[in-house]
Amino acid sequence: MTNRLLSFAIYLTATGMGILSFLYPFFMPAITQQVGPDQARASEAPLMYTLLLGLCLLVILFEVQSQTVDAKLIALLGMLIAINSLLRFIEVAIPAPGGFSPIFFLIILVGVVFGARMGFVMGALTMFTSAIVTGGVGPWLPSQMFTAGWVGMSAPLARWIVGLFHAEKTRFEIIVLALFGALWGLLYGAMMNLWSWPYIAGPSDQYWTAGTGMIETLNRYAAYYLVTSLTWDASRAFGNLFLIWLAGAPTLFALRRFQQRFSFSISPVKDCAASAPPIPSQLSAQGEP
Amino acid sequence: MRAEDKLRAEDKLRAEDKLRAQGELENETRVAPKTSFRSWTWIAWLVAALAAVSSTRNPLYLILILLILNILFAIFNDEGNGESVAVIAPLQFSLWVIGMATIFNMLTSHFGETIFFTIPGRIPLISGPITLEALIYGLTNGLVLSAMLTAFTIIQLALPVSALIHLTPRAFYPLSIVVSIAITFLPSTRRQIDQIIEAQKIRGHRLSGLRDWLPLVMPLLVGGLERSMQLAETMTARGFASQAGVMDQGLRLQVLVGLLFVIAGWIASLAPNFEIIGISLLLGGVALIGFAFWKLGRQMPRTTYKKEPWGVTDLLISAASIGLVAFLFFALTPAQKASLNYQPYPAASLPQFDIWIGLMLQILLIPAALKPRPGNKPAEAGLLQR
Numbered sequence: 001m002t003n004r005l006l007s008f009a010i011y012l013t014a015t016g017m018g019i020l021s022f023l024y025p026f027f028m029p030a031i032t033q034q035v036g037p038d039q040a041r042a043s044e045a046p047l048m049y050t051l052l053l054g055l056c057l058l059v060i061l062f063e064v065q066s067q068t069v070d071a072k073l074i075a076l077l078g079m080l081i082a083i084n085s086l087l088r089f090i091e092v093a094i095p096a097p098g099g100f101s102p103i104f105f106l107i108i109l110v111g112v113v114f115g116a117r118m119g120f121v122m123g124a125l126t127m128f129t130s131a132i133v134t135g136g137v138g139p140w141l142p143s144q145m146f147t148a149g150w151v152g153m154s155a156p157l158a159r160w161i162v163g164l165f166h167a168e169k170t171r172f173e174i175i176v177l178a179l180f181g182a183l184w185g186l187l188y189g190a191m192m193n194l195w196s197w198p199y200i201a202g203p204s205d206q207y208w209t210a211g212t213g214m215i216e217t218l219n220r221y222a223a224y225y226l227v228t229s230l231t232w233d234a235s236r237a238f239g240n241l242f243l244i245w246l247a248g249a250p251t252l253f254a255l256r257r258f259q260q261r262f263s264f265s266i267s268p269v270k271d272c273a274a275s276a277p278p279i280p281s282q283l284s285a286q287g288e289p
Numbered sequence: 290m291r292a293e294d295k296l297r298a299e300d301k302l303r304a305e306d307k308l309r310a311q312g313e314l315e316n317e318t319r320v321a322p323k324t325s326f327r328s329w330t331w332i333a334w335l336v337a338a339l340a341a342v343s344s345t346r347n348p349l350y351l352i353l354i355l356l357i358l359n360i361l362f363a364i365f366n367d368e369g370n371g372e373s374v375a376v377i378a379p380l381q382f383s384l385w386v387i388g389m390a391t392i393f394n395m396l397t398s399h400f401g402e403t404i405f406f407t408i409p410g411r412i413p414l415i416s417g418p419i420t421l422e423a424l425i426y427g428l429t430n431g432l433v434l435s436a437m438l439t440a441f442t443i444i445q446l447a448l449p450v451s452a453l454i455h456l457t458p459r460a461f462y463p464l465s466i467v468v469s470i471a472i473t474f475l476p477s478t479r480r481q482i483d484q485i486i487e488a489q490k491i492r493g494h495r496l497s498g499l500r501d502w503l504p505l506v507m508p509l510l511v512g513g514l515e516r517s518m519q520l521a522e523t524m525t526a527r528g529f530a531s532q533a534g535v536m537d538q539g540l541r542l543q544v545l546v547g548l549l550f551v552i553a554g555w556i557a558s559l560a561p562n563f564e565i566i567g568i569s570l571l572l573g574g575v576a577l578i579g580f581a582f583w584k585l586g587r588q589m590p591r592t593t594y595k596k597e598p599w600g601v602t603d604l605l606i607s608a609a610s611i612g613l614v615a616f617l618f619f620a621l622t623p624a625q626k627a628s629l630n631y632q633p634y635p636a637a638s639l640p641q642f643d644i645w646i647g648l649m650l651q652i653l654l655i656p657a658a659l660k661p662r663p664g665n666k667p668a669e670a671g672l673l674q675r
Contacts, residue, residue: 006541013548020552052555058461059548059578062585065463066541071524072517074463078470079517082478083509085471106510125464129471132450138441139339196434227397247503251510258514262521 010063018056018146022194024049026217049195054142057124060149064117072262077118080110081125088130099189099232100239103130104151108181108240109248111155113255119152143195151184173252178244185237189229197221326656328452330603331444337610338440338653342433344617347631347640348425350650351432355383357653358439364657365446379439386438387431394427395419402636425633447656459586470520481512543581550574602659613652621646 087102103126111119124145131137131144158180162173341354359380396408396415401422408416445453450472457465485508494504551574558567621629628641 003538006538006545010541010545010548013545013552017548017552020555048555052551055548055551055575055578058582059544061461061464062544062582063541065461071529072521074467074529075470075517075521075524076514077467079474079478079513079520081467081471082474083513086475086478086482089475121464121467125467125471129468132453132468132472133475137445137453139437246500247506250503250507254507254511254514258518261518 007063007066010059014056014059014063015150018053018060018150021049021052021056022143022191024052025194025197026214026221050139050142053146057142057146057149060120061124064121073118076258076262077121077125080106080122081129084122084126085130085133088126089133099185099236101236102239102243104148104181104184104188104236104240105243105247106251107148107152108155108158108177108184108244109251109255111152112159112177113252113259116153116156119155120149121152123148123150123152140192140195143192147188147191151188154184155180169252174245174248177248178241181240181244182237185240186230186233189233189236190225193221193225193229197224326447326606326659327597327599327603328448328456330606331447331656332456333607333610334653334656335440335444337613339437340614340617341650341653342436342440345629345631346429346433347629347642348429348432349640349642350629350646351429351436353647353650354653355432355436355439357650358436358443359383360654361657362439362443362446364660365443379435379442383431383435383439386435387428390431390434391424391427394430395423398423398426401634422633422635422637425637429631429633458582459589460582462586462589474516478509478513482509485509485512540581540585544578547574547577547581550577606655606659609652609655613649616649 084103084106087106090102107119107123107126110122114122127141127144127148131141158176162168162176165172167173167176338354338358342351345351362379396419399417399420401418401420403421404418405421407418410416454465454469454472457468482505485505489504495501550570554567554570554572554574556567557563557570560567625643625646628643628646631640
């Protein structure tokens with residue numbers, strides 16, 4: 001019980017801090033408005049954002065691996081990440097329209113079948129591995145890892161919605177997952193913009209400026225997102241929706257079958273003599289046939 | 290040449306082509322050529338480069354940094370035979386980023402007093418004056434992003450993949466195994482795709498639309514899952530034991546407390562008059578978390594085949610990098626600070642250039658100056674092999 005409470009508290013705190021880090025560009029201008037424009041502090045925002053997000057990511061990975069360290073899960077994750085990284089490699093080699101990426105499909109389905117922890121690791125490490133392979137390591141990587149991790153971590157929510165309607169393994173489940181994928185297609189882009197938005201800011205209606213209020217900053221970001229990112233992210237959203245609609249059912253079937261094959265554990269027997277089945281000579285000595 | 294020999298030669302060529310095709314991914318994901326510096330030396334250099342880039346908005350300094358980084362890239366990109374080893378060319382990419390950022394900012398930001406011309410009409414966002422200030426601001430944004438990208442490209446060029454994985458702290462050893470497995474199995478997964486495509490072609494399957502990819506993806510996924518089962522059995526048979534139970538509750542509690550300290554410190558540091566308390570809390574929280582990671586790492590023994598000793602060059606580069614960071618954050622005079630924080634709005638002015646900052650930025654070139662020449666192998670060369 002204490003273990004679970006501790007785990008819940010760590011996830012909650014790290015996730016909350018991650019959300020605050022993402023929202024940094026929104027409340028930083030409000031603070032500078034109160035304390036007066038201070039360009040030096042404002043310029044720290046993106047750096048602070050990357051550092052805090054990196055720290056949250058490390059803490060969640062630390063907590064995740066406190067339970068997910070058995071050989072079966074490590075091998076399974078390694079293979080799934082290899083497949084997903086290859087999909088991203090293909091995506092880099094053959095650019096798809098807009099922000100379409102085939103990787104979220106598998107992250108969501110792994111999260112649904114294997115749970116939030118596996119979903120988070122799958123998302124975060126897919127981004128990490130594919131960044132190493134494709135040369136995509138950069139200051140954007142913690143944000144990418146965190147956001148993709150959240151995609152996998154939140155996937156059990158879709159399972160919960162399906163469970164409410166007792167519609168597991170039906171077409172309704174695929175519809176819910178496809179819509180969930182589409183929603184994350186948009187959200188991922190909106191969150192990923194935030195690491196670079198303060199850098200490309202300028203004094204216009206869509207740009208980040210130190211000293212404006214929170215509502216004003218939100219309005220500016222909404223305008224910026226609509227103009228520069230919506231079309232790009234829409235292709236990712238449609239891509240996720242289409243892939244889950246098309247391949248969701250067979251993939252879920254395969255993952256669930258393997259989940260059953262993987263869900264066994266070997267534990268040493270404490271007292272071999274007591275737990276071993278009686279040998280025939282003992283049975284006859286006890287008067288049994 | 291006899292017909293038989295000709296056929297044999299053709300077969301050989303075909304086999305070589307196939308091998309080359311199979312090895313494509315290995316080449317694309319190839320291990321970068323090793324440099325004789327320690328991994329941590331490069332990390333110290335990267336921190337200094339990023340600190341330099343993020344500490345200024347002055348285009349003159351940024352151009353200087355970008356120039357330095359491109360010189361370094363050119364030096365470390367040469368394998369010795371004149372061939373490039375980098376997957377992407379940062380100079381071309383930088384020019385594209387800078388060009389796009391400048392044009393985008395000029396077209397969408399209509400502030401500033403020095404007007405070039407005005408786009409007439411009521412085109413949303415586009416119509417309005419095109420200003421010199423918007424041009425400079427866009428250029429600065431492009432320079433910042435390009436410099437960051439180039440710094441990371443140099444790191445990827447200088448450090449092999451194995452060294453990057455080895456940088457993972459010991460506390461995250463199970464996850465680094467996951468990443469190692471993923472990277473190790475990437476080429477074979479790629480080969481599996483080829484085999485599946487060939488098998489489906491024999492069955493008359495054609496790839497004409499997205500829907501046709503399903504018969505390829507499913508065998509790939511199921512094959513991968515089967516292999517993970519075999520791999521898990523192999524790992525268990527070779528003595529890979531579960532680490533469950535290693536993590537004690539005290540360490541996790543320490544991480545939680547550290548995280549709460551960080552949040553409290555961060556919020557406090559944003560409030561006026563609480564900066565020092567806030568930063569102290571924040572650093573205290575980071576130290577608590579770091580100590581927990583270190584303690585956990587100590588519980589996970591790791592043997593190293595060949596250790597990387599600290600050479601004189603490593604010490605020099607690391608010390609110089611730390612010196613540059615310290616100079617940029619703690620040793621600047623108010624006039625030097627002002628020259629770093631250049632703002633083109635509302636009216637563009639000539640950015641100031643401080644000669645001392647310019648000279649200190651040359652520190653970033655030190656790895657190029659200390660790079661051993663081909664044929665002149667230093668004692669620590671090749672120590673990144675593990």
